[in-house]
Amino acid sequence: MALTTVQAKTVLKENLLVEAESRGHKVIIDEPENMGSTDKGMTPVELLLSALGACQSIVAKTYAKKFDVELENFWVELEGDIDTDGFLGKSDVRSGFQEIRYTFHIxxxxxxERIEAYKAYLESHCPVGDTIANTVHLVSSNVVVENPVK
Incomplete structure (x- = not known):
């Protein structure tokens, strides 16, 4: 299969609330009230953890038959350590996660032994996990200054 480009758009709404859209699907992303917003959605870092767990779940379901694994139920518990002082500009620590941990429940x-091989396969085929674990070229292509009509 050829390289596929995936697109999304985010729009800052009120306070720190952001509406994200891709292929006509929308997600509300927000920050808690103690960060000055309305807590109407997950934070971006919570959404990142959720995206990883969702991706792992989809890969698990997609390849269960290949490994002759009948899934009665599957879920992922995830947690990550982040020093918010980096985001808040209080120190020079990284702004992002320092470690993400997850547990598969199958x-x-x-x-x-079949589950161990299956687990290794799904970990190596999850696009979100691969993106987090490996360096990605993050490219800012442009900045467009929109002038409101007066």
Missing amino acids: ETNAPK
Whole structure:
């Protein structure tokens, strides 16, 4: 398959609330009230953890048959450590996660050795996990200054 370009658009609404849209689907992203916003959605870093867990879940479902694993149930618990002083400009620490941990919960009758191979495969085929684990070229292509009509 050829390289595919995925697109999204975000629009800052009120306070720190952001509306994200891709392919006609919308998500509300926000910050808690103690950060000066309205807490109407997940924070961007919570959404990143959720995207990783969702991607891992989709890969798990997609490849279960390949490994002869019948999934009765599957979920992922995720947590990450972030020093908010970087975001808040209080220190020179990284703004992003320093570590992300996850645990797969798999309800199945498949033997442990098959599950271990299955787990390794799904970890190596999750696009979000690969993006987080490996350097990505983050490119700012332009800045467009919009002048409001007066």
